Structure formats: C-alpha cells, structure tokens
Amino acid sequence: MGPRVVIVGAGLVGCALADELTARGWTRVTVLDQGAAERPGGSTSHAPGVVFQTSGSRMLARVARASAARYGELRAGGRPCFRAVGGLEVAATRERLAELRRRHGSATAAGIESHLLDPAECAALHPLLDREVLLGGLHVPSDGVALPLAAARAQARAAVGRGAVVRHGVRVTGIDTAAGRVRGVQTDHGPLAAEVVVCAAGIWGPLVGAMAEVTVPLSPMAHQYAWTTPLRELDVLQKLRGLVDPGGAAFPVLRHADADLYVREHGDRLGVGAYAHRAMPADPAGLDRPGPDRGAVPAERAFTDLDFEPSWHAAQALLPALADAKVERGVNGLVAFTPDGMPLLGETAVRGLWLAEAVWTAHAAGVGQALAAWVVDGVPTLPEPGADPREPGAPLDVSAAHHDRFDPALLAPATVRSRACHAYDEVYDVVHPQRLSPTTRPLRTGPFDARHRELGAVVAETDGWAVPAWFGDNADLPEVCEVRPRRAWAGRHWSPIAGAEALVVRRAVALVDLTSRHRLEVVGPNALGLLQQLTTVDVDRPVGARTRALALDRAGRIRADLDVARLDRDRFAVGVATRLESRWLAEHVLGRVEVRDLSSGTCALGVWGPAAGVLLSRLTDPSGRARTADAVETHVGPVPVLALRGTPAGVDGVELRARADLGAALWDVLWDAGATLGIVAAGARAVTSLLVESGHRTLGTGIDAELTPAEAGLDHLVDPGKGLFLGREPALLGPRRRLVSLVLDEPGEVVLGGEPVRDGEECVGRVAASEVAHAEDVSLALAVVPPRLAVEGTELTVEYFDRRVGARVVER
Template sequence: MPGPRVVIIGAGVVGCALADELTGRGWSDVTVLEQGPLFETGGSSSHTPGLICQIAPSRTMARLARYTADKFAELGCLSRVGSLEVATTPARLAELHRRFGFAQSWGVPSSVVDPAACAARYPLLDKSLIVGGLYVPSDGVVSGVRAAQAQAARATSRGARFLGDMRVSAISSAAGRVTGVRAGDEDFPADMVASCAGFWGPEIGQMAGIAVPLLPMAHQYVRTTPAGAADDLPILCHPDGDLYFRAHGDRLGIGSYRHDPMPVNLADLPGDAHPAKLPFTPDTFKQSWVAAIELIPSLRGSTLEDAFNGVLAVTADGFPLLGESSAVRGLWMAEAVRMTHAAGAAKAVAEWMVDGRPAIDLHECDLNRFAAAQLAPGYVRKRAIRTFVESCGVVHPADPPPVRNLRLSPFHPRQAELGAVFGETAGWEHPLWYASNPPPDAPRPRDEWSARHWSPIAETEARLTRRKAALFDLTPLTRIEVTGPLSFLDGLAAGDVDRPVGAAAHTVLLDAAGGIRGDVTVARLAADRFLVGANGPLDVDWLSRHAPPGVAVRDITGGTCGVGLWGPAAPELLAPLTGGDLPASHLGMVPVTMLRLSGVGEPGWEIYTEAGYGLRLWDTLWEAGREHGLIAAGRLAYESLRLEKGRRVWGRDMTTEDDPYQAGLLPPGETPVDRRLTCLVLADTGDVPLGGEPVYAGGFTVGHVTGAAYGWTVGAPIAYAWLPSGLASPGTQVEIGYFDRLLLATVAAEPLFDPFRERLQR
C-alpha cells in the first residue's frame, strides 16, 4: 500500500530526510516540493558548516543528534573527525565537566582532557590559553547538500518524487483538515502536508492560518586562506570566544555567535540562487577575528577567502518545532531543525505520522507546546534573540528569560508586597520565595551552581508549611473544563476517575502504548462536567485530539486562579469561613471550587475561583490565617516538599517513554519492569543536583537524575533517578556525577515523608 498522499515542503536536508524515513516505512505516495533548484536549494542546508555535535543538556536532543550522526555515517556522508570543546577559564572548565555528565547520562562517549591532550588533538591551538577540554570522538562534519542528495536518492528509489523550482503559494483545507498544496501552476492534493521549510516556516504557516514561532536570524561564517589546517582536525568549539572552527582542507571555517544579534525579515532576502547567504558585515566580525587569532596563532598569516551572513531559524526556547498542528489537522511541521538533529528529527516525525506516536519523548520539541501569549511575534523575537546570544553561554536552568510580567496571577500585587522573588514558566510569573519570610538561623551550606536563583528562605517556608500552613500560588497550572460522559476521561486515565460529584483524583493520562502522556487531577463538578488540572498546552491538545462528538474540551486557565492552602492548621483556618462545612461553595463572599488534593503531603485544599475574585480570595485567606501563622510560600519550598512526598512531575520525572509501573505510580504488575524511577537520599555535602546528572554503580553509568532538592524535613538532599530494577532496592548505594566530583547516594523506600498518609487524614 502506498499510504496516504503526503506533500513535503522543502527539499533541504530535513525534507529529504523525512521523505527517506516515510518511504522507508512503506509510504510511497510522497511528493517533495522545493522553491529552489534540487538539491542546492539556497536554504540553510546549502550553506551550513555541517557540524554534528551530540552532547546536549536535553536527552531528546542528544538522541536526535546521535541518530543523525549514525545515519549520515551509514550513508557515507559523515566524516567522524570528532569534536573538541576547549575551556580558557575555570568557570568554563566546570561547565565542560557538567556537559561530560550529560554525555554520560545520554550514552555519548566522551572525555574531559587536559591542555596537553587538547594540543595533541588540535596542534594549531595556543596551549597556554587552555585549561582543559571535552573530546567527543564520534562527532563529525557532513555536507548538507550531499546528505540531502543521498536521502533523496533512497526515497526516489522507493517511489517518492522531488520537484524543484516549485514555490508553494497556498495550502488548502476543509473542515479544519489540510487537503492540498498549490505550487507553481499546479495543485497537489494531500492527506498530509509536512513543512520542512526552515526559516521560511512562518511564511508557510501563514498560508495555513497558524503561527510558526521562529525568528530568522543571520549568523556569520567565514572561510580563510590556507592556515595550516588538515581535514582530520576535529571540530573545535571555543565557547568562551563564541566561536567554532572546522577544517576545509588546509583552510579553516569559522562560525561566530560573538556579533550582535541580526534578525532577518524574509521580505529582505535576496532573490538570487543563494537567498540564505546575506552580504558579509566585516565590522561585526572584527572581535571574532581577534579572538580566533588569539586561540589559533597560525591564522595571523591568513585572510578571509569567503565570508557571508547565513540565515538560520531560531525559536524562543532553542528547541525545534515538530509535530502536527492543533489547529489544522494533517499539517505537520519539522522546522528550526539544525543539521545536528536533521535525520533524528525526521525519523521522529515520520514515526509520529505513520505509527501515531514517536518512539522517543518529544514534549520539548512539540509544535503545540506554547501558550497563546508565547506565539506573539514580539515575544518570539525577544526570546529567540536571547537564545541566539546564549548559544555558547553557560546557561543555568533557572536563568530568567528576557520577557517578564507577560502573565500575572491576580495575587501578584499581594505577592510583590510580601517581597516575592519571581521566576517564570510559560510566560507566567510565579514566586520562588518571599523576602518577608525570615531565613533560618543557621542556613545549610550549598554549592555555588545550585545556589543560583535560590534562597535559604526556602527552608523556612518548607518547615512552616509542615508546622502551620502556607499559601502556594497555583494559577500558572493549566485548568481544563471537560463536559461529556465520564467514559471519555476514564478511558484516557490510568487511575479510576469515577468519583462522586465534589471528589477529585490524581492520575496520569496514557497513550495507546501505555506511555505516560501527562499527570493530571480530575475533579467531578457534576455528573458530566469535570475540572482537569494539567501541566500546559500539550494536555489541552491531547484531550482535544481525543475528544469524540459530544465531548467539549475548554482551556479556562486565563479566566481563573487558584491557591494551594496546605499545612496542619489549614482545616482550622478554613472553619470560620465556611461554618465548619468542607468543602464549601464559598469562602467568605468568594465563590470557590475546593478540591481535597495536596502535592506536599499536608492536609489542605486546592481552591479555585474566577480571576476577578482573586484578590478577595487571597485577602480572605490571609486575614483568616493571621492567628494560625499562615505564610506565603514559593516554588522552591514546593519542590522540596513534593519530593519528600514522592510526587512525580510529567516532563521531568516521567514521559511517554515510561509506564505507570516503571514510574512507581501503580503496584507492581505481573510482568517485572526493567527499570524504575527511584528515590535517592544523598550524603549531605552541600551539593544538590538539578537534573540530567549521570548515576554510576561499579564505575558504570546506570541511569540519570530527573530532579532533586534539599529535603528540609528529612535533613538531606533528595534526588529521583531512573535506575535498572536490580539497583532500585532500598539500601543500594550509587554515585551521582556532579561536575568534577561524585556524590554518594543511597536508594530509599518512599515516600520519605508520611509513608502511611497519616497527616493527610487530619
């Protein structure tokens, strides 16, 4: 069977890879349309330096890169010259140790090497500047055009056709589903359309009536006259100088992120054969050239033989845009994909199209991951510029973004009065901690990295939540109203959501293969009306895609707000506001929905109301809580408390690659699992991992950390990690790789706090 009719827009390396992957899975009715000539199209694939570098903080991105490297090597397109990332400062060397940890976690062979070894690998270096390096032997370089040709040839042999000089001018749809593409003077009927247009993606999206949130930007690349190079030199990354180098025979190619950001307007691109190669701006390259000569003295005798500003696509968060549009069914995207990830991204999208799900977790890359506010052109522009600037930076996971105060909870004025220090998630401002709460008398020491964007006040807030009561802002969580028969949600959830009206359950959503698609709370508000507490737009998209006729799914987050009121004093605090009846429909004069749910292991309630009542709700609870020692608490305290209680978070602790048995959400089944999400208690050295660090046993990498925090109730750092089942027994000792040191950890029975749920029964 030829499969559905598929039209791919763009015959660069990603479009050719997708055609190859689809036809390799038996779909032969595949047409690839390219506005330029085949296969030197004039897009990014035509001018790319062709670097394949596999280490990334993200497991997903590392896997996409590893598949790309292996596939291009198998096709004979990749030269595995290796890569060497050098450090010229102690801070950068520490970052290289952290990146080595990611490599260990994701299975990328690598080693941290000393200056002598760096010079041995790359003799052109001024060794006196180097304090160390990170070497990856399996990285390499590839010709983008050659890789596109090789994949297109295989796809053609299986029935695909490639048409050049066919500029797409329209995308047709009916009843919310794509029906075809018009290019040149021809119409191409289609059951599926996949846009692989690179930085032209927003133009294609506009034709279909959807936003494609990426920003075309120019990136400087030069090629020198002879500089003593050789083709077997590894890729050289000099992040302290915002530079990278690759050999072109005896010449060097130099790419720079050192210049000021250069956003590009698509309307200003030249109409010649190389629209993605803009005129070089030498003034903005001066500092880069000086830094390059400083690192590689042999460049002093060379000049620039070729130079241009190449256009590439940059997203707000640095991840590609993959998947099917939630607004136009059958319209797929594989945009903002670097050469490093090209074949891997195409494979994942092809799996998604053919099998209904990719084989690996793609939530970081999902096209539909952004909220509406994050699709605004101004937001995309500012965030994408920041992403470009930080391409070579030492980026902390909690570094604040450049766009702030985009989405504010109704409680924000009161939080600011209490000295809240805010973080940001999905455009929402959320308190990390409150300066009005005192720090502990004797704060625990903490390592410099994990102490960034952190405060010892988190200890005070966590302890007072356990002793008295605290208000946590839940407004940034996604709230979805589902109307329809119970069978809809019951069929998607792992747990039983058939509860009486007024009751709620915490459960996970499952995909068709039994993978965890999201962790949610489901509250039954009426016989056929439910409030679903979720993680973000992907949950809205998932429920909407699976809703049959007669079921309505509506995101109500923007018109509502909520707090978590938790702690042993919470029931007593609420009693005067309700006449002693809980749950209640009103707190004072505020109409509310109260759910007996707790993410921190303390008695209390999730309390929701319309946004217009938000300030009154906060003030009502705050006034009632004065005599009970009520405090406001932030995200840092919540992380500590939820890990003590063993509360998992989708997207961090578990994904579609994991099932509820492996994640410890259901009792062991009949079939033993091969790995488990495991609780670890660390030796209290002051070091607290943040996630992604490797776990070792017997000197071998056996797993990775998903998240960690200091547990103030248990008096030690806590981490959760995926480990083989044979190592998941309480008492087993393992080690966590943290920068250049190993942290001793012990597998613990969980939950660490209140294992018999005695406190929740109060």
C-alpha cells in the same frame, strides 16, 4: 503504500523525513522545494555541517547521536557524507571548565562517549591550538563534520528509490483544508492532494504555516561564517596525518564557547562560525525580495566585516596559525531560531499538518527518524545504537520541542522576534538549569501579582507566567537558620528562604500560587466517556469525588497527569500542569463533549499545611458537603470558589479555584484570617522540594513522556480491571527501567538533574530530578535505573561535575 504525503522543503530535514517515511512503507511521498536541485537556497545550502552531540538538552543529545550515526551510513558520489573527526570543546575560563565537566556527565548519561582533557592533551588532538590560553577541554570522538547538501541528496535518492518524488522549482502557494483536516497543497504548478503535509520549510516556515492559519513561532537570524585564506601549517599537519581528501578534515571540530565561536577545516583552510555578533533577525515575508545585501541564494546575506571582527581576533588568539591569515570570504547565513532555541515538531491543530522546523544539521537526520515514527506509529522513537533496525525504537520525549508548547499570548511577532534574538545571544552561554530571570518581566501575571510584589517575590517564568520562586519578605523567618547552605553551582538561583518556606508549610500554613497550572472543564453528555477512554483509573465516581489519573499514548507512555473532580453528572473539573497535557486531552475530543480551558480567566491558590483546616474553618461553612466532599463549590468568606481537598506535598490542605477578578479578594481574606496562625507565602522552589520529599512523582518532577506508569513507580494509578483505555496493553507490561528515590550520602550536596548514575564503574542511569528534604535535612534525587537496581538499600553513585557522590535507593 500509506497515505499521500507532501513535504514542503527539500533541505536536510525534508529529505531525511522522506527517506524515513518511505523506509517505513509510506511510499506515496512528494517533496517540494522552490529552489534548484543543486542548491535549494535554504539554510542547508550554507550550513557548515558541524555535528556536536553534547547539549544541555537530553532530547537534543539523543537526536544528535542518532543523526551522527545516520550520516555515517550515507554516501554521495562514492564519498561518505560524514567525517567522524571528533569534536573538541575548549575552556579558557574556570566557569567554562566546570561546564565541560557537567557536559561530560550529561553526555555519559545520554550514552555519548566523551573525555575530559588537560591543555596538553587538547593541543595533541589539535596541534593548531595555543595550549597556553586553555584550561582544559571535552573530547567527543564521534562528533564530526557532515556534508549537508550531499547528505540531503543521499537521503532524497534513497526515498526516490522507494517510490517518492522530489520536485524542485515548485513553490507552495496555499494549503487546502476542510473540516479541520489537511487535504493537500496549492502550488504554482497546480494542486496536489495529500492526507499528510509536513512543513519543513525552515526560515520560510511562518509563511507556509500562515497558509493554514497555523502560527510557526520562529525568526530567521543571520549567523556569520567565514573561510580563511590557505594555511600552510594546516596543510603540512594534514599531510602528516595522511589526509588525502583535498576538501577534507584531519582534526576535531573546535568549539570555543567562551568566545562564542566554532572552527572546522575545509582542506587547507579553516571555517570560523560566530555567535558573538549582534542578533540580526530577518522578516520572513521579505526573504525572497531582491536587495543589495542579498547573497547567492535567499538564505544568504552579505557578510558584515565589522560584526565579525571580535570573533576573528578571538580565533587568532586561540589558533596562532591564523596570525597572518585573512578572511577570504564570508556569509551571513540565515537560520531559524525559536523563542527558546529549540525545534518545532509535531502535528498542528489542523489534523494531518505537521511541523519539522528550526532543526540544525546536528539534529536533522535524527529528527527525520523520530518524526517518521511519530507520523506513522503515533509515537516518536529513535533507533537504539547497534539494535536490530526491525525492532521498535526507544521512546523519545519531544515535549521540549513540541511546536505547541508556547501559550498563544507569547506568539505575537514582536515577542517571538525578541525572544529569538535572546536565544541567539545565549547559544553558547553557560545557562543554569534553574535560572530565574528572563530578559523581561513575564508577560502573564495573575491576580496575586500585586501581593507577590508587596512580599518581595523573586520571580521565575513558567509558560509565560510570572511565578514567585521565593519571597524576600520571608528572609526573617527563623526557619532560614535551619536550612543548610548549598555549594556554588547548586546555590545559584536559589535562596535558603525557599527552604524556610518549605519548613513553614510542614509546620504551620502557607499560601501557594497555583495559577500557572492549567484548569479545564470537561462537560457534555460524553464527558465521562472521554475521560474513561483516556485515563488509567475509573473516574466514574460520585459527585464531589476527586481522582488522580494518568493519560497515556498508544505505547503506554505517560502524556498527562490529571486531577479529576466530578462536579455534576456530566461536568468534571480537570487540572494539569502544562499546556501540552491540556492539548493531549483536547485533541481526543470527538462529539457531545467539550474541553474548556478556563486557565486565563481563573486563578488557583493552595492553602497548605497542618493549620490549613483551622484557617479554612474560620472562613467556610463547616456543615454539609463542604465538610465531607473532596471537591465542592462553596465560599471562602465572600468569595465563591471550587475547593479541592488534598495536596501533592504530603501535608493537609486544599486548592481553591476562583474567577480571576476575585483572586485578590481571596488572597486578602485568607491572609488576614491566617495572621494569628503564622501564615506565609511559599514559592515554587519550596513546592518542588515538598514534592520530591513526599515522593510525589509527576510530569515535570522526575517523570517524562518516555516512561510508562510501571517505570515511573505509578503502578497504583493503573487499574487493570477497568477495561479498555488508550495505552492499556503496553502499560501492563513489565518495566524496562524504574524511577527510584535516592538519598545522597552528603546532605549538603544537591545535584540538579541529568547527571549519570553509576553502579561501580558502569553508567546505569541518570538523575531525573533532585531537591533537599528540608524537614529531614537530606538531599534526595529521583533517578532512572534498571529494574534490578530498583531495590531499597542498593548502593549507587551520582557523578556530579568531577566528583562521585554516594547514594542509596529508598522507598518514598
């Protein structure tokens, strides 16, 4: 039977989750929705139902693939809930054509069949297209059109058949909590007790979250969709194709991203969806208020013709059959957008309260599967295509969609709204995977920011922090001439200065700002017990010892990469790269231990390079523990610091942590003392290069939460003799895949991640990370491949745009 579950929202996501939970044996599920059963009133009510599986996000591509498969199994009223008419994305510019080649590669790596087409082949698939305006296209045969309301009803019906209850016309008015756990919900029809509550309320998500003091960072945005008058030419073509369903479709769904629009059939009419118009955010608090612009349901607003006019002209240019057609009706339908355009999934700080927000039709059924596994088993998974449904699913890394990925500093309503508008504006943009510039200067700046500016820092953003990618003042370094130029795509958002900085780190000494990483203090009588319970190696070492350890989930997948330094019997300094790693540690705290996040009030500076020791000897006391310990609280000049010996970059060095108010002084004293040693500042791009070159694998650099330590090549960070720790048993199983280092045959070729890796003609894996080892002048990649191919010297190829680049497995 399972615990009592209340799902708030009976749209596609809520009904999918109810179906999947009850299929897993959790049958005490109640789905609540304030709207009517026939049309609840949220985004599902007006969703066009297009399912495009290709995406710049591997996670979304996998979820969309699962969604298409699940929709294909559903029927309502004897009719299928999904029509696999295919998807055709067309290119009218050379940049878009190159992007389609890249998407073809990422689709292949995600197991999605796709084909690159020339203009004539595009027109053969969709005869309404004007081939003269096209340069090519990408065809995905398994894309198509879902019927959102019918699919939601079908999954709700399946859930009810297993014991679930779906109640419409019931408004949730509060969420009951006690001792940090959810206890149930209050409604306008009375209270409901529950051990698990899932907010799948869509555009109302921020209001529901606020009932439990949980911030749901999304903004409802109006998205335009219009239906044309009947098209005789389309009707004739459909009959020639044998279409008998009067409301059906015979041709692929079109995506014309150069014009920010998509097109699908509605019988003899076309539907045109547009993202080219201005961003039109709505206030969640005003969604249910009456007004002159309100539509038939709360998630609809009156259609604004002037906003749609450019998209209509673009659609007519693409499809000449629209020349004499009119817009019969349209809607400004509200959909949920987050600051980065990704969903919001996972359990909140209130135990038992989960979010399933900002999920589109293309992903809803797959999200239902992954979230059900997460809620019931503690690990998100997806069923493997064609696999026995009784078998455990494949792990899914949801970190890019975790609801708690945003720092609290980025959750102000104005910030969420502004960034959601930007996410809407670039839905169909070609976004470079290493793009630098955010819309505004990052909100969070560390104590070295003024020094960065003086040195001409080119800024990227990490977790809201302004992080130097490289420094313009280093353009005069002689090492710049040693760095091989990059080709057009890989050369964007990059500079040879970054390579020069990496060379200086190898040869002399550099300052590296590490402030954007998270610095924690684990303190209390049970501090050691917590770390021993969670980590893969023994951290019960003497004071002054520094240990690298992994933290795993119950399936043995890597959830955190920890730098643990023992400062006292019951006090440990812990460093991690991301907010979610910090959260993983904090959410396992029980009693007599505290995990303090010191990040905002502190800073960190790496002193890296062979001359680092000489520099530090000028500023520190070389006697006692400062000389021998890996972790020691000492002084650099006048500044008190925690000094941590060692670097992940394969060079000598130390990480210095200090109070934020002393950061500028720390920088200055090191900079002045290092002048005669040729000291420079090195940015984040140099750091990434050094990590890949040295073979250092960590979360975010090749590793994701789908890999076990053995699969990631980090077996040495698992101590089988340690005793019990979370994820121990599955971590000791043999790997089903392996992360390997590749050397590309062409030193000047740099891939950027997500590309398919082939053994002959067979796609056997994907590139997880890539960079240039500047000291060796070779291009490297980290790739996930089957264990049989993880042998030094194995010859493979990497598919990069429309080329195949030879590669060889190497040990690093």
